[in-house]
Amino acid sequence: MRTPGTYLRSIGVHLPPVVTIETAVAEGRYPAGEVEHFRLTGAAVAGDVPAPELGLRAARQAFERSGGLSPHDLDLLLYCDVWHQGPDGWEPQYYLQQHLVGGNVPAAELRQGCCGLFNALQITARYLRPGGTALLVGADNHGTPLVDRWRTIEGTVMGDAGLALLIATDTGFAELxxxxxxxxxxxxxxxxxxxxxxxxxxxxxxxxxxxxxxxxxxxxxxxxxxxxxxxxxxxxxxxxxxxxxxxxxxxxxxxxxxxxxxxxxxxxxxxxxxxxxxxxxxxxxxxxxxxxxxxxxxxxxxxxxxxxxxxxxxxxxxxxxxxxxxxxxxxxxxxxxxxxxxxxxxxxx
Known part of the structure; x- marks a missing residue:
C-alpha cells in the first residue's frame, strides 16, 4: 500500500530501567547455560507501572517533540498492545483520553499481536484527510503473574515499554x-x-x-x-x-x-x-x-x-x-x- 502524504511527525518512547541478564541469572530467573548461546544482555522492566501509563508518558514526549502540535489537534487515536492492560471490561485508550486528548477524538484499541502498529499505520494512512493528525500508541508491561518474562519464549526475553507515534499529513521528519x-x-x-x-x-x-x-x-x-x-x-x-x-x-x-x-x-x-x-x-x-x-x-x-x-x-x-x-x-x-x-x-x- 503506497502512503503518499503520510509523515512521522515525532516519536515518544518511555523505556523503563534495564535488568541485566547477569542479574536475572544471579536471581535464578534466567538459565545460566543459555547466556552464551542466545547472547541476550537484558530486558527493560517497568515494575508495577501500568502499561497505559507507559503509553501516556510516551505520548506526552511525542507531543513535546512535535514542534507545536496539541493533543486537541488529533483526528484519531489508536492504542496497540499484546498483553492485558488493566481491569477486565476496561479499555486502555480511555486512559489516554482522560489524561491527555479528551473525549472528542475517535479512539480504539487494536489487539493484533506484535504487528499491531503496522496495522495502525495502514488504518491511519487511509483515515486521515489533508491536514489530519493521528496518535498511535503501543504499550505493554509483561511483569504479571501469568508471564515469566525470562523463560516464556525460548531464546527471547520480554521487555516493557511505551511508544507513541504522531502521524501527520503535512510534514514530518520521516516519510512513510x-x-x-x-x-x-x-x-x-x-x-x-x-x-x-x-x-x-x-x-x-x-x-x-x-x-x-x-x-x-x-x-x-x-x-x-x-x-x-x-x-x-x-x-x-x-x-x-x-x-x-x-x-x-x-x-x-x-x-x-x-x-x-x-x-x-x-x-x-x-x-x-x-x-x-x-x-x-x-x-x-x-x-x-x-x-x-x-x-x-x-x-x-x-x-x-x-x-x-x-x-x-x-x-x-x-x-x-x-x-x-x-x-x-x-x-x-x-x-x-x-x-x-x-x-x-x-x-x-
Whole structure:
C-alpha cells in the first residue's frame, strides 16, 4: 500500500530501567547455560507501572517533540498492545483520553499481536484527510503473574515499554513510503498450543508459555502440514517485502537499516540474513537483545534508538519487518527527511 502524504511527525518512547541478564541469572530467573548461546544482555522492566501509563508518558514526549502540535489537534487515536492492560471490561485508550486528548477524538484499541502498529499505520494512512493528525500508541508491561518474562519464549526475553507515534499529513521528519500487512489464515494455529479456545487461558490462571506452544507446533511439523505452512510464511514474507520496496520505489540495496522484532538471534538470522541476504549487523538485533521483546513496539523503539545514536541520516531508508500471531506478516518503508533537534541535542528518553 503506497502512503503518499503520510509523515512521522515525532516519536515518544518511555523505556523503563534495564535488568541485566547477569542479574536475572544471579536471581535464578534466567538459565545460566543459555547466556552464551542466545547472547541476550537484558530486558527493560517497568515494575508495577501500568502499561497505559507507559503509553501516556510516551505520548506526552511525542507531543513535546512535535514542534507545536496539541493533543486537541488529533483526528484519531489508536492504542496497540499484546498483553492485558488493566481491569477486565476496561479499555486502555480511555486512559489516554482522560489524561491527555479528551473525549472528542475517535479512539480504539487494536489487539493484533506484535504487528499491531503496522496495522495502525495502514488504518491511519487511509483515515486521515489533508491536514489530519493521528496518535498511535503501543504499550505493554509483561511483569504479571501469568508471564515469566525470562523463560516464556525460548531464546527471547520480554521487555516493557511505551511508544507513541504522531502521524501527520503535512510534514514530518520521516516519510512513510509504503506499508503492508497480510495474514496467513492457514497458519492461525501456529501459536495456539493445541489447547481449547474456551475458557480463555487468563480466566483459568494458565501462564503464557510460548516455549511450550512452539514445542507442540514442532511436533505437528512432523505429523501434518506444518512444513507447508512454514514454507508459505517464507514465500509470503518475501513477496510482501518485494511489493513494499517496489511501492516505495527503492530496492533492498537502498535500505540503510532493517528492524526486526526483538526475538532470538537465530530466528532473525534465518528470517533476515538467509531470506534477504542481510547480516545481523544490518539489523537492530543487538540493540533489541539488551531491552527485550517489547510486544508491539520493537521496530519503532529501535528507530528512535538509531536516530539518537546517529545511525540514520537524511535521505536514508529504513525497512521495518514484523511477524506476529495470526500468522501476521508486516512490512513498512520509511525515508528519513531530516534529523529532529531533540536527537542532535541529546534529549533522549
Amino acid at each position: 513510503r509504503s506499508v503492508n500487512v497480510t495474514v496467513l489464515p492457514e497458519a492461525e494455529a501456529v501459536n495456539d498450543g493445541g489447547v481449547p479456545m474456551f475458557p480463555p487461558d487468563a480466566t483459568l490462571g494458565r501462564p503464557l508459555d510460548f516455549a511450550g506452544r512452539n514445542r507442540e507446533f514442532r511436533k505437528r511439523l512432523l505429523h501434518g502440514d506444518g512444513a507447508r505452512v512454514m514454507l508459505a510464511i517464507q514465500t509470503t514474507m518475501l513477496e510482501l517485502v518485494d511489493r513494499t520496496l517496489k511501492e516505495a520505489e527503492i530496492t533492498l540495496d537502498d535500505v540503510a537499516r532493517v528492524a526486526f522484532p526483538h526475538v532470538r538471534w537465530d530466528d532473525v538470522e534465518h528470517r533476515g540474513v538467509n531470506w534477504f541476504g542481510l547480516t545481523l549487523a544490518d539489523t537492530t538485533w543487538e540493540y533489541g537483545a539488551g531491552i527485550g521483546h517489547l510486544g508491539v513496539s520493537d521496530q519503532f523503539v529501535a528507530l528512535d534508538h538509531l536516530l539518537a545514536t546517529g545511525a540514520l541520516a537524511p535521505g536514508d531508508h529504513m525497512l521495518l519487518l514484523g511477524f506476529g500471531a495470526g500468522t501476521t506478516l508486516a512490512c513498512a518503508v520509511l525515508r528519513i527527511l531530516d534529523i529532529p533537534p531533540e536527537y542532535a541535542s541529546g534529549d533522549l528518553h
